[in-house]
Amino acid sequence: MKLLPFFFVLLYSFKCESQELYKRCGWGSFVSNVELKYEGKNETPKWSLKSNFNNNTIKYDIPLVFHFILNQQQINKLGGLYGIKQRVLKQIAVINDAFQNNKDTALIPLAFRHLTGSVDIHFQLARVTPDNQETDGIEIKVTTQNGISSNGITGSGIGFSDVKYNSSLGLSGWDPMSYINVWVINPLADNNGFNYSALTISPLLLSEYKSIPFQELGIVMHYGTLGSRSDSSEFFLPKFDKGKTLIHELGHFFGLKHIWGDDNGKCLIDGGADDDIEDTPIQANSTSGCPSFPKYDKCTSNKSGIMFMNYMDYTDDDCSLMFTKGQCDKISTNIYSTDILFSLTQHPNITANNNTNINYLISPNPCKNKIYIIFTQPSLGLKKIELLNSIGQNLDAQIITSQRGYYNFEVSQYSNQMLFIKLVFDNKVEIKKILKNE
Numbered sequence: 526m527k528l529l530p531f532f533f534v535l536l537y538s539f540k541c542e543s544q545e546l547y548k549r550c551g552w553g554s555f556v557s558n559v560e561l562k563y564e565g566k567n568e569t570p571k572w573s574l575k576s577n578f579n580n581n582t583i584k585y586d587i588p589l590v591f592h593f594i595l596n597q598q599q600i601n602k603l604g605g606l607y608g609i610k611q612r613v614l615k616q617i618a619v620i621n622d623a624f625q626n627n628k629d630t631a632l633i634p635l636a637f638r639h640l641t642g643s644v645d646i647h648f649q650l651a652r653v654t655p656d657n658q659e660t661d662g663i664e665i666k667v668t669t670q671n672g673i674s675s676n677g678i679t680g681s682g683i684g685f686s687d688v689k690y691n692s693s694l695g696l697s698g699w700d701p702m703s704y705i706n707v708w709v710i711n712p713l714a715d716n717n718g719f720n721y722s723a724l725t726i727s728p729l730l731l732s733e734y735k736s737i738p739f740q741e742l743g744i745v746m747h748y749g750t751l752g753s754r755s756d757s758s759e760f761f762l763p764k765f766d767k768g769k770t771l772i773h774e775l776g777h778f779f780g781l782k783h784i785w786g787d788d789n790g791k792c793l794i795d796g797g798a799d800d801d802i803e804d805t806p807i808q809a810n811s812t813s814g815c816p817s818f819p820k821y822d823k824c825t826s827n828k829s830g831i832m833f834m835n836y837m838d839y840t841d842d843d844c845s846l847m848f849t850k851g852q853c854d855k856i857s858t859n860i861y862s863t864d865i866l867f868s869l870t871q872h873p874n875i876t877a878n879n880n881t882n883i884n885y886l887i888s889p890n891p892c893k894n895k896i897y898i899i900f901t902q903p904s905l906g907l908k909k910i911e912l913l914n915s916i917g918q919n920l921d922a923q924i925i926t927s928q929r930g931y932y933n934f935e936v937s938q939y940s941n942q943m944l945f946i947k948l949v950f951d952n953k954v955e956i957k958k959i960l961k962n963e
């Protein structure tokens with residue numbers, strides 16, 4: 526009997542905490558809602574491959590625009606306008622590393638590492654608006670509301686529709702044939718009390734359900750999942766602090782399904798669905814947390830088990846590590862065969878950046894634990910990065926053998942002082958000053 530009050534306290538605490546937990550994304554329940562609302566699929570794709578498309582002309586430069594719809598308090602939690610810009614740049618670096626597979630793959634279990642795929646997509650911030658004005662690819666609407674419900678009434682009335690219109694609570698998307706629109710918001714729970722950290726309306730979904738308004742195409746994500754953590758004081762949703770949410774949603778955008786097939790725990794043998802990818806093991810249901818390898822379930826109970834570290838599962842950011850070759854082939858095929866996706870690769874003028882001074886950003890400055898060198902475009906010609914102390918002595922260095930979106934140095938061990946980052950390119954050397962500050 527003595528244990529009872531303690532038990533109640535535990536139960537109560539868990540309930541409070543669970544109300545703030547977010548699912549990786551709302552894709553499964555969203556598709557169900559779409560089916561209910563639009564009474565089944567439109568079997569004739571509205572957007573099909575145009576016969577005059579020439580595969581050889583494909584360039585995988587894709588423009589992104591970020592629309593922030595937040596109140597002032599939430600903007601402050603991201604570090605204000607400067608913080609928002611840093612988060613966006615880091616997010617771009619993370620998604621480029623993921624799709625191009627430039628990242629460190631050592632964390633991927635050996636049994637799956639050889640299956641890791643890449644697709645040569647270069648995501649870049651838009652530099653030109655649909656009205657041909659200069660932009661940094663970020664626009665912000667300061668609201669007085671706490672957040673946006675996934676059950677809005679504007680447009681489709683589903684999928685955070687309200688944030689996608691100037692006339693409603695949000696910002697209208699830019700031409701979906703030219704830009705991937707990303708809305709960064711504080712999502713509120715849906716009618717069933719579920720919280721989703723993100724939701725995507727993909728070109729393929731639009732082709733199946735043609736009643737979904739064209740301008741709602743794009744990705745909605747929680748502002749606490751944007752970017753990648755560089756300091757423990759930064760605001761992030763717990764477990765979503767490495768930028769994996771947008772990788773997962775872009776996977777959906779390019780036509781990937783969840784790795785377990787969204788079949789509520791079924792296997793193929795009992796009528797379940799697959800993700801239609803050859804090299805991902807059959808999986809019963811989503812995986813949460815950060816399991817140890819190998820992990821088995823009722824659909825795959827031998828060999829290397831399920832691929833819980835795949836970006837299209839629901840594991841924490843720390844454990845979400847790879848697309849497979851099969852998934853990357855699917856993405857490429859979809860780009861070739863879906864005219865919205867193909868069209869997104871055909872606008873190099875939108876991402877052309879003539880200002881070489883903003884090719885990279887060194888952040889945070891002042892820094893405490895780690896300093897990041899984030900490239901807004903591929904770091905072409907970069908040979909070496911050095912960390913120097915205030916009198917020019919070398920503290921650390923990295924020889925660049927493969928181009929990445931960003932690099933970092935640990936600086937927590939140094940005393941407070943002025944430091945320098947020296948970037949050695951094949952045709953120039955640039956030195957930037959940073960402040961190490963506890």
Ligand SMILES: [Zn+2]
Pocket residue numbers: 549550551552773777783
């Ligand atoms: Zn998803």
